[in-house]
Amino acid sequence: MIRKNLKSQNLRDHISEAELIFTALAELSTRQIAESTEATWMDENKVAGKKGWAIAKKARKNLEDQTGKSVITDQNFLPKK
Secondary structure (H helix, E strand, O other), X not given: OOOOOOOOOOHHHHOOHHHHHHHHXXXXXXXXXXXXXXXXXXXXXXXXXXXXXHHHHHHHHHXXXXXXXXXXXXXXXXXXX
């Protein structure tokens, strides 16, 4: 697991554009799956979350295979103050 070495900063302020896009894909997929299955309880939403994460993971791995580069980096997007 790659760490960003953040203390109290917002992670989204320190991830790359690609990391942000795949995070958004996981969130969108999760929400749409939860809505389509009418998930209301924690267990149902947990299943939707795992499925949404799997969709984003598959897309990320596909991009990494095509480019030969990792999407996940240890670099912080915003410079340190």
